[in-house]
Amino acid sequence: MLTHHPSFSITILITTPPYNTGSTTPYINHISTTTSSILFHHLPIIPLSTETITNAPNQEALAFELLARNNPHVEDAIVTISKTSKVRSLVFDFFCTPALKVGKHLSIPTYYFFTSGVGVIALFLYFPTIHKGTNESFKDIKMDLNIPGLPSFPAHDMPMPMLDRSEVSYDFFLNYSTQLPNANGFIINSFEALEPRAIKAVLDGLCVPDRAIPPIYCIGPLITPDGHIDGVRGTHESLAWLELQPSGSVVFLCFGSLGLFSKAQLKEIATGLEKSGQRFLWVVRSPPTDDKSKRFLAPPDPDLDTLLPHGFFDRTKERGLVLKSWVPQVKVLSHESVGGFVTHCGWNSVLEAVCAGVPMVAWPLYAEQHVNKTLLVEEMKLALPMNASDDGFVSSSEVEKRVTEVMGSGEGNALRERTMRLKECAKVAMSEGGSSRRALAEVVELWSQRKLLDVVL
Template sequence: MVTIVLYPSPAMGHLISMVELGKLITKHHPSYSVIILTLIPSFNTGATAAYVRHISATFPAITFHHLPDIPLDPLLFPSMEAIVLELIRRSNPNVNIALKSISESSNIAAFIIDGFCTAAMSVARRFNLPVYYFFTSGACCLALFLYIPTIHRTTTGSFKDMNTLIQFPGLPPIPSSDMVVPLLDRTTTDYSDFLEICEQFPKSAGIIINTFDSLEPRVIKAITEGVCVPDQPTPPIYCVGPLVAAGGDDSHECLKWLDLQPMGSVVFLCFGSLGVFTGEQLKEIAKGLEASGHRFLWVVRSPPSNKKEDRFLPPPEPELDVLLPEGFLYRTKERGLVVKKWAPQVAVLSHKSVGGFVTHCGWNSVLEAVSFGVPMVAWPLYAEQRFVISFSNILMLLIN
């Protein structure tokens, strides 16, 4: 039996994209088996356990091999990226055990890793496995990562202090302050960790990207022509997008509500699996929605805790009557719906009643909105989202 082993980072958006890649592989190669190595950590990366159970029950060609969680003290880490990277580094012995077990019963044809899982390349070499990256953001962000080692060698300051426009091959000029967050300050461990990841991309057997040629033609051309890695060969690039998850739970209350709304009339507000706002921001959003007079569907999560020890824990169930202005839910009940924590985003964006999307612009959300032709209003919150917004401004002009 031929097996492809996939290894995503534990973040919900990364896991969903990797599962969609697994579905694509089994669709084109039904004789192959796909095994996904998963980490479900104790700190908050989005609630993935229920999703994994759903995929296991509905796609028998995809199986999950759960790696043991390694307890880490979140208070010892400066960022979510730092704790995820440390968890993955410490999981290498467990990855070794998993690959050894899988190889005893099948032929592993390829090991496909998330960028966060770069530490596992050393394990794959012991098994002489070809290692491919699956890049879960767009080619615009990949071009940046491939060119970062060159920027590092030719500059001395941190992006956060440059106050200038940065030139990357195939991209419009990018404000230095919009750089991917872990790369903003070159004195941090986050920066050195991400620099190492950027240096490893060209050493892979190939890079798979969740994008498509007509979406990012200029930047894909720059990558494939080797301009982004001027001092060594660029590995093969495979554009396999848009990989967009299926609609999901069609019984959710919000879909029944959408069925009753006029075509293209509803603004959908949702900010990814980790996007949260302060209590003050939630009240201001509510005031804006009420004053706008427009129909809306809004996914609300509890504000982040002020306690340092809670920063990596899932937020509690939101108390809407406390978080939102007094009487807001009653006054807007004829044209608005607020749901707690989660909504089936793909099903919502594909619904005929939705006419706009206020989003954090995570790449999965961008692809979903583009796939269904839903205009976006951007509110970047974390990760590479400010950079994606800078590029998407140009992108949406081209599309429209």
């Protein structure tokens, strides 16, 4: 935004959660030293008791609890900022919905920024309608859901914190979803060519038939360049290894900063990769802990020798590389040697794969990722599904099958062609006069009409 509209400045309000979100310090330090018009304001830490953290049913419930208490600090921060700057807009994500009240109280326009796609916005907007139509929890509904703009999908594929209507996180999602139309607009990390049907459903009012919907502004794909921002200097081991591999020959497996597998599942993945005969680059994290007091903390580095099958490294050393915890994903996906991506379906990873023109195998783990899988497989046709048993376990034969298919089958080649077309569409959207640049210009013009100078996020 600041590249094309340099008269703006942005202040980012930061709250400290009591759980692992990955390290943002290198990124903040980099931005602080390179971009003077982006400022960071750390809000006071809100203490949560050990009992609250230990007994929280999921990370989302903790986030809701924390951010619901944050409004006084947010308002104090904005009032303080307004003494030296003029605040034109308050931008926040879904979990910060309570900030709507702050914006209304201070007469500041409020905008959601969605780091997920338009399909998930359609789901949230339609959620209150589904809630009114049933007394059952989604985990108990034995039929598919039909949400405007989305393919039908099983009710148990709703985001995990929404599956049980008796849990507190369900109530938060319901309450926040009901409040979505109260914002002045939705700013979305997506682009028109990627989700045309979901965009049309939202704009046509099909998701909330009894209320006016704020305008939506698709300004993506926004991709964060990795490398030095993540504290890495020089050529990462993964990139050096990829340089030695043939073009389009490597399947890349990475499941995000919170994507953890049991020891049994890791062994099954390893067996499937070995049997596939494919070249692979695999990022492995330690299994989740059984200690409730530590389940939201960053896991330790994995002990690969004990987690993976005996002799696995010797048998695959000519065609595989396993690394611990992290690689520069954007650079890896963009490397000529990478021909397929097994992903947890986090939206950032999806956009990074699209922008690199790499077809996917969809293996969702948490949050809205099961919905993203449906969109990728059924709607966008950019991925093959990784099918799991009822308890979520994926067999080595399924891993072998899907890895082989995405790398060399006719279906995999068709996915690759479609992904390459959308890669070009993404470039057009972000170019001068493209749909995403026009959408950004439109919302900036609205802010400019207020004749003020700052945006607070």
